[in-house]
Amino acid sequence: MSLFNIIASGLKEIWAHKFRSLLTMLGIILGVSSLVAMSALVKGMENGTREALVAAGGLEKIRIETQYDLPVHQRHLSDQAQGITLEDVYALQKGAPLVKMITPAVEQMRFREPMTLTYKDKSSEPWLVSGTWPDALPINEHTLAHGRMFGPLDDENASSVCVIGTGVRDDLFGAPETLGYEVIPLGETLQINGLPFTIIGMLDHYESEQAKKERELRKLQPQVAVTSGPTRSRGWGSGKGGHYIFRMKNNTVFIPLNTMMVKFRGLNGTSSSGESAPLRLSNLNMKIPSLDLLEPAIQQVRNILLMTHKGLEDFSFRTQEDWAQEISVVIKNARLSGSVIAGICLLVGGIGIMNIMLASISERVREIGIRKAIGASTLDIFVQIVVESTVISVLGGIVGIGTSYGLVHLISFVNPTDNTPVVTLSSLAIAFLFSVGVGMLAGLYPAIRASRLHPIQALRYD
Amino acid sequence: MALVELRNVSKIYTLGGETIRALDDVSLDIGVGEFVSVIGPSGSGKSTLMHILGCLDSPTHGTIKLDDRMIHDASSRELAQIRNRKIGFVFQFFNLLPKMTVLQNVELPMVYAGIGGRERRERSMEVLKLVNLDNRAKHRPNQLSGGQQQRVAIARALVNNPKIVFADEPTGNLVSHTGEAILELFRSLSSQGRTIILVTHDPEIAAVTPRRIEIRDGKAALEVDRRLAGLDRLPGAAAVP
Numbered sequence: 172m173s174l175f176n177i178i179a180s181g182l183k184e185i186w187a188h189k190f191r192s193l194l195t196m197l198g199i200i201l202g203v204s205s206l207v208a209m210s211a212l213v214k215g216m217e218n219g220t221r222e223a224l225v226a227a228g229g230l231e232k233i234r235i236e237t238q239y240d241l242p243v244h245q246r247h248l249s250d251q252a253q254g255i256t257l258e259d260v261y262a263l264q265k266g267a268p269l270v271k272m273i274t275p276a277v278e279q280m281r282f283r284e285p286m287t288l289t290y291k292d293k294s295s296e297p298w299l300v301s302g303t304w305p306d307a308l309p310i311n312e313h314t315l316a317h318g319r320m321f322g323p324l325d326d327e328n329a330s331s332v333c334v335i336g337t338g339v340r341d342d343l344f345g346a347p348e349t350l351g352y353e354v355i356p357l358g359e360t361l362q363i364n365g366l367p368f369t370i371i372g373m374l375d376h377y378e379s380e381q382a383k384k385e386r387e388l389r390k391l392q393p394q395v396a397v398t399s400g401p402t403r404s405r406g407w408g409s410g411k412g413g414h415y416i417f418r419m420k421n422n423t424v425f426i427p428l429n430t431m432m433v434k435f436r437g438l439n440g441t442s443s444s445g446e447s448a449p450l451r452l453s454n455l456n457m458k459i460p461s462l463d464l465l466e467p468a469i470q471q472v473r474n475i476l477l478m479t480h481k482g483l484e485d486f487s488f489r490t491q492e493d494w495a496q497e498i499s500v501v502i503k504n505a506r507l508s509g510s511v512i513a514g515i516c517l518l519v520g521g522i523g524i525m526n527i528m529l530a531s532i533s534e535r536v537r538e539i540g541i542r543k544a545i546g547a548s549t550l551d552i553f554v555q556i557v558v559e560s561t562v563i564s565v566l567g568g569i570v571g572i573g574t575s576y577g578l579v580h581l582i583s584f585v586n587p588t589d590n591t592p593v594v595t596l597s598s599l600a601i602a603f604l605f606s607v608g609v610g611m612l613a614g615l616y617p618a619i620r621a622s623r624l625h626p627i628q629a630l631r632y633d
Numbered sequence: 634m635a636l637v638e639l640r641n642v643s644k645i646y647t648l649g650g651e652t653i654r655a656l657d658d659v660s661l662d663i664g665v666g667e668f669v670s671v672i673g674p675s676g677s678g679k680s681t682l683m684h685i686l687g688c689l690d691s692p693t694h695g696t697i698k699l700d701d702r703m704i705h706d707a708s709s710r711e712l713a714q715i716r717n718r719k720i721g722f723v724f725q726f727f728n729l730l731p732k733m734t735v736l737q738n739v740e741l742p743m744v745y746a747g748i749g750g751r752e753r754r755e756r757s758m759e760v761l762k763l764v765n766l767d768n769r770a771k772h773r774p775n776q777l778s779g780g781q782q783q784r785v786a787i788a789r790a791l792v793n794n795p796k797i798v799f800a801d802e803p804t805g806n807l808v809s810h811t812g813e814a815i816l817e818l819f820r821s822l823s824s825q826g827r828t829i830i831l832v833t834h835d836p837e838i839a840a841v842t843p844r845r846i847e848i849r850d851g852k853a854a855l856e857v858d859r860r861l862a863g864l865d866r867l868p869g870a871a872a873v874p
Contacts, residue, residue, distance in 0.1 A: 176744055187732055541728045544689060545789065546717020546745040548710050626689045630728065 174558070181559040184531075185566070195527045196567035198520025199609065203571025203602045205516050208578040209509030210601075211592035213502060219590030220498045222379055223416040224491060228311050230462050233469065234489040235259075235455040235476070242484050252485035254451040259479050263457070266475045269468040272310050273457040277302040277431045277450070281422075286435075288339060288424065290361040295342035297335075298422035300363065302431020310456045313420070318357045318372030326427040329434070333363065334372035338421035366434055368426065377420045381591045465492060513602075520567065521609040528560045528617035539621055540629025549622045556618035557611055564610025568603050575602075635662040635698075636796060636828055637686060642695030642705075644681050644851075655681040656692070657851035663830065665796075668823035670831040670839035673848035680801065682848060683832045687720055687799045688712045700796050717745050721790025725802040727782040729774040735761070735785050736770040742793045760788040764818065780811035787818060797828045804838060816841050 185192040224230070237254045240246075260275045279286045279300040286300045301307065305320050321332050335356075340346075343361060344354040360367050378386070432450050459468040469488055476486055532539065539552055547555075579592045644656040655678045663669055673679040684690040685697065688704060691712075697705045700719055704712065716722075721742075729738045739757040748756075761767040764784035766777075774782050783803060790798050800819065804812030820841065823829050831842055839845050846853055 173747065183732070537728070538730055541730060542741070542745075543713065544687075544716060544722050544724075544728070545742045546713055546793075548713035548745075550710070551713075551745060627684050630689075630724070 177555055177558045178562060180555065181562040184559055185563055188531075191527065192563055192566075195523050195563055196520075196570065198523040199517065199564045199567030199606050200520075200571040200574060202513055202516030202518075202520045202609075203568045203606050204575035204578050206510065206513035206602045206605065207572060207575035207594060207598050208582060208592070209513055210506065210598035211575070211579050211594040212582065212590075213505045213509055214595055214598070215590035215592040216505065217498070217502045218593060219379060219381070220502075224495060224498065226312060226377060226416050226420060227494075228456070228491060230465075230491045230495060231459050232310060232491055233457050233459065233465075233472070235457075235472070235486050236489060237451065237454070238485050238487040245483055248483055249485075251481065252483045253480070255455055255486055256450065256452060259476055260452075260455060262475050262479050263455070263472060267468070267471045269459055269464050269471050271458045271460050272306045273455060274304040274306040274310055275428060275452045276307065276454055276456060277428060278453040279435070286364050286424075288343060288361055288363055289365075290343040290356075290359065293343045295339055297339050297424050298419045300424045300426065300431075302426050302428045302435075304428055307425060307456065310458050311420075313423075314375045315372050316375045317355045318370070320372055321425070321427050326429045329429040329432075330427060331366065331368045331430060331434070332371045332426065333361075333368045334374065334425040335370055336374045336421040336423040337376040338418065339424055340373060341421075363424070363426070364435065374421075374423070377417045379417060379590075382417070384591075462492075465490065517605055517609050520564070521613040524560050524564055524610060524613040525617060527563075528556060528614055529620070531559075532556060532617050532621040535621075536624060536629050536632040539624050540626050540632065543624070543626035544630060552624075553618045553622035556621045557614040560614030560617065561607060561610035564606045564613065565603075567610075568606025571606065572599055572602060636665045636667075636700060637661075637663040638696075638698040639686075640696045640698075642685060642692045642697060644678075644685060644690070645693045654851045656685065659695075659848075659851070659853045661846060661853055663797075663828065666823075666826045666828055667844060668820070668829050668831070668842045669844045669846060670833060670842040671846045671848060672833055672836060672839040674834055677848045678851040679832050679834075679848045681851075683799055683801055683830070686797075686830065687722060688715045713745075717742055718793055719796045721793070721795040721798040723783065723786050723790050723798065723800040723803045725805040727774070727779075727786045727806070729782060729785055729789075731774055733773075734770065735766065735772050735774065735777070738774065738785060739789045739792050742789060746793055756792055757788070760792045761785075763791070764788045778811070779807050780814060783807060783811075783815050784818065787815075787822075791822075791827075797830060798822070799830050799832070801832045802834070803831070804835075805833075812838075 228234075235255060241249050241252060255275075257275055260273060263270055263273055281296050281298045285296045288295045288297060304326065305322060307313070308315065308320055315334070316337075318334070320334055321330065324330075325332050340354060340356060344356050344359075347353040355373060356370050357373065359370050361370060362368070457472070459465060469490070473488075477484070480486065539547075542552065576594065579594060583592055639659055639661050642656055642659045643654065646653045646655060657678075659682065671679045671682060681690070685692050686699075688699070688707075689712075691707075692705050695705065696703060699715065702715075704715060707715070722728075729735075730741070733741070736754070736757055739761060740753045743753045743756065758767055758770065761770055764787055766781060766784055766788065769777060769781065769785075774785065777785065783806075787798075787803075790800075798819075803819070804815055807815065816838065819829055819831065829842075831838070833839055
């Protein structure tokens with residue numbers, strides 16, 4: 172008996188019991204669609220976080236922060252710890268060839284020491300005001316959209332110039348979404364903590380792929396009339412911007428390091444060693460040429476810093492690798508729990524199929540007897556039952572793949588996230604293979620029972 | 634030449650600790666082209682004999698040779714193949730598959746024989762024509778009368794051109810004139826040289842066949858070859874017990 176004939180007769184058998192077969196398939200449909208939907212959601216999450224990871228500087232970025240708690244054996248020397256200074260930067264520039272770029276930074280974070288920006292009657296508290304060197308742009312994966320970045324001369328002169336992110340622009344000059352046009356406030360003067368600064372550059376607008384897509388979609392639709400009256404403040408940033416990393420990036424102001432040190436000296440901690448000592452930096456950011464060199468680069472930087480810090484470990488390394496590892500752990504857990512749920516669904520579906528197949532063969536004992544009498548072998552009957560149950564579950568699998576698209580859309584409609592679920596081909600293939608496997612396994616036992624029926628007893632069965 | 638050779642065949646069941654000799658040391662030969670009836674009251678073992686002859690069951694003791702092949706110790710796979718190619722069955726309750734059309738029912742043995750679709754159709758239509766049902770090919774069994782269903786069953790039994798056709802009480806479920814038509818069909822098949830074994834409890838039906846094998850308590854108690862005895866030439870022969 173050819174496989175084509177068996178499949179055809181299996182389909183006929185299923186068609187003869189349409190409703191029953193549909194109910195049986197339901198388990199597989201749910202299992203497959205939840206498997207596909209789960210993996211789509213997890214994939215979307217993974218893509219979103221990886222995007223954010225790159226936005227935060229990529230894996231090649233190393234950040235060195237001041238460590239206020241010294242190791243236990245050095246704690247009695249903590250008054251000697253001078254923190255990170257420009258001396259470290261110069262030493263690293265000379266002595267650490269594995270470091271491609273390095274910039275010092277004095278950072279004023281919104282949540283610690285907020286700085287207020289004002290322009291006319293509007294004000295903003297950006298996420299970050301950073302006094303730094305021009306290299307801060309490439310190191311932090313920033314790109315300039317308009318104007319220029321300040322140069323070494325601005326730094327030397329401690330000029331009152333700043334480069335702002337689009338989030339700050341939105342707060343002070345209005346967002347393109349509400350105005351209908353984009354403001355590029357180059358040459359305008361704003362106040363940072365009351366001191367005038369000239370805007371010389373504006374950064375790109377950063378957003379996740381998803382947010383970009385949504386924004387472009389909105390652009391195509393007719394514009395809704397701007398609502399009048401006071402609008403609710405949405406805090407820093409223009410609300411929706413995707414992952415918080417993107418909102419942070421957009422709410423950044425860069426000023427030259429020297430300007431920060433000269434004009435806002437009181438704000439950041441001075442060295443404990445008195446007036447003559449160099450100013451403390453908040454952190455150092457550096458880039459290495461490739462991820463493979465991360466370990467040796469850290470080792471090199473550490474050795475140099477231990478020299479300049481008289482052996483005191485008052486600094487710590489922050490690499491994105493920790494974050495990347497965290498991401499993969501989270502993704503792995505999400506994937507695991509998703510597949511456990513989907514696996515249980517498929518198992519239940521398989522049990523449903525087995526149940527139906529057992530019921531079906533006990534209904535068809537006589538048919539099996541007849542088939543055997545006219546020449547069906549044990550193997551023929553076995554294959555017939557296995558194929559029938561596989562056909563049920565493959566149909567369920569195909570329908571399930573179809574419904575999974577609906578499910579994914581439903582989920583992203585009910586609970587919109589920045590991470591668009593991504594249905595991958597491999598998840599479809601895995602779900603399909605699972606449905607085939609479940610169908611085969613579920614058919615195995617009923618098929619063994621059916622094929623072992625004795626023809627005479629089966630013929631006599633009523 | 635004997636088509637079927639049974640030598641000292643016994644079939645012993647144990648049912649609830651009790652040993653039942655359904656067949657007890659039966660030996661018989663059936664030649665090519667013979668039209669034989671196996672007769673006996675219910676419980677005599679005639680069905681068991683048919684099952685063993687029809688390769689549906691294996692004997693406990695003894696040897697069976699079918700078409701020059703020993704089959705008493707064949708595997709279930711080989712038996713299935715023999716049933717498929719060399720044996721045709723006609724049952725009392727027709728045993729057609731209700732969900733399939735007449736044509737599909739007739740095609741089924743060829744499906745298991747691995748014969749291609751077009752040839753299956755052609756041959757099925759041929760045998761359906763033989764039983765005068767080619768105009769009912771697309772009907773379902775439950776749309777046909779009992780006699781028609783039995784003719785479909787006969788067509789199915791013949792479609793793989795078997796060496797032997799077994800009929801187990803083929804008229805048992807039919808009204809008498811339909812039954813006679815079915816017997817007439819068997820007779821004409823026999824006259825075309827087909828080997829037919831008819832199992833029945835009814836002496837009147839057994840009287841149709843030239844040779845009768847009477848089974849009693851599992852033994853082939855009496856064999857009457859009517860041609861040798863010259864009984865078939867007597868008037869009113871059907872009434873002979």
